[in-house]
Each structure stands twice: as C-alpha cells, then as structure tokens.
Amino acid sequence: MWHKFFITGANGFVGRMLCAELLRRGHFVQAGLRSADKFADDVEPVVVGNVDGATDWSEALRGVEVVIHLAARVHVMHEDASDPLEAFRKVNVAGTEHLARSAAMAGVKRLVYVSSIKVNGESTPTPANGEGGQDIFTESNAPSPHDSYGVSKWEAEQVLHRVAQETGLEIVIVRPPLVYGAEVKGNFAQMLKVLATRIPLPLNSVRNLRSLVYVGNLVDALIVCATHPAAAGQTYLISDGEDISTSRLLHQLGDGMGQPARLFPLSPVLLKLAGRLLGKADQVERLLGSLQVDSGKIRRELNWTPPYTLQQGLQKTAEWFRGTCS
DSSP: OOOEEEEETTTSHHHHHHHHHHHHTTOEEEEEESSOOOOOTTOEEEEOOSOSTTOOOTTTTTTOSEEEEOOOOOOOSSOOOSSHHHHHIIIIIIIHHHHHHHHHHHTOOEEEEEOOGGGTOSOBOOOTTSSOOSSOBOTTSOOOOOSHHHHHHHHHHHHHHHHHHHHOOEEEEEEOOEEESTTOOHHHHHHHHHHHTTOOBSOTTOOOOBOEEEHHHHHHHHHHHHHOGGGTTOEEEOOOSOOBOHHHHHHHHHHHHTSOOOBOOOOHHHHHHHHHHTTOHHHHHHHHOBBOBOOHHHHHHHOOOOSSOHHHHHHHHHHHHHHHHO
C-alpha cells in the first residue's frame, strides 16, 4: 500500500534513517526541517521553523496521509532554561497539539507520536538473580514521569487522545527506551568515546538489566505503527527484546570496536557513594540501575518482530564508531 508520509525532526538521528527506509520501501516522504539544510535525494524538504503552538504546517501537510512526529525538545543534561517545564511544554505539548489539529484539518489519517519510556518512570527494580524482573514496564502501568521532559511527553500523549476524540485523527503512541545505532549522540556516544580511551572502568560487578532499542528496530516499528490497521488508538512500548547489563554492554561494544573493554569489579554501593560525592549521582544511577520494558503487546497485536537482534545492533554501532576513529 502506497502512502505519503510527513516526518518531523527528519534530520535527526532517528529521522534520517526513517526517511531512508520509507523511501526504500517505495513511499513518498516529506521531511520537516527547522532550516533550509541539504537533505537526502528523493525526499521533499519542507522548512517549518521551530515547533510550537504557532508553527505553520499548511504546506508540509498538503496531501499527506500519515505523520510521524519525532521533533521534540529532548532531555538535556545541563538545563539552562529558567523554567524547564514551560520550555518543554512549549515544544512537546503545545507544538504537538497544534500539529495534530493541523493534521486533522488537512485530512491526515494517522499520526504516530514518538513519546518516551520516561512516561512510565526512570527505573525498574534490579532482579537479584540477574535474569529478569517481575516489575518491568508495560503499557498498563500508571504513568510516573519524574522530570520535566517526561512530564511534557505524558501531557502530550493526553492532548493527542483528546484531539483524536474530537477530530477522528488516528493516534498511535510509541514509547522507546534508549535508542542506539550509527550516529548516536548523548550518553551512548560518550560511553563509546570512553571505551576507546581504554581507561579501566570499575563496572565489572554491575548486574543490572536495561532494555535498549536499535535505531533500525525503532524505524521498522514506527512504519508498522503507521500502516497497520490495528495500531490506531494504541500505545506501544518497544525494545530489542533482550535486556543487558552495563558490564555486558561495555564488553560487547568493546569487542565490536576491536578494543576489548577493560573493566574491574567495585561494589555498586561504593560507586553510588562516589557519585554522590562528585555530584554525579544521576549519571552513576543510569549506569547501575535497571530499566526493563515489555514489548510483548506490539509483537502480539501487530505481529511485529525486531529485524535486528541486540547483538547485531551493538555490532553495527561499534563498527560505525570504529570507522569514525580511523
């Protein structure tokens, strides 16, 4: 079935790969860009400027059947806004609502919204046996966002459901955990850089479990959510389907880079204490804590299977990073 897609945040990490895959599958793609940047051939770029409650979407949505909304004000480590929640709401809530209402008026059939697992919360209990916990995140959990970014994503989801009720626009919400892959940025990229230095890291005793999603798997899931009839009105959590500890993650990435990780054991209790003393408690908690996602719903309802395994995704990411260093 042929579709005309409009992708917001098209020149971002996920957006570029999503546009390329849609083209490969024979779809027509319009890319929403903040400025007149050069973009991929065969993609029709549309400059929309900043995303907020006043963005003019009229040209971008002309003839579009499906919108995949990636653009957002993302979680930042060093916040400089005087009122962070208001800054997030301006883009992630008001901007999303305005896009959805504009899409409904333009005759768009469906909008897929890329939310965040932070709507569910920041962590799940670490299983004592290292083999998976009982209290992992599912779509039925009561939302429990902890920071301004998570709150804004949850509020945007609620707004979208209201728009759907009022206009008939089909809404699909996807909450991914940490996304990784070639050209990844943020904490994952920093981890790769630290690994490349061969500095010994005190993380060999970490037995947490975290769900990740390779960018190729996220892109595939988004296309399924955009096109499958049963997805309308649903919320889905997605992951690679295999959870991994921080120590095993570092070992696999190091092996893929051709630079085996140099890890030594140190008690997580001491690591947390050091994190507090150094003012890096949040960063240490992300390395030590667990966050597990149950992606069974999308597999059952939409018959979705990740096209890449966790090992394949990590290998591709490591090979990409190794290539940037050569």
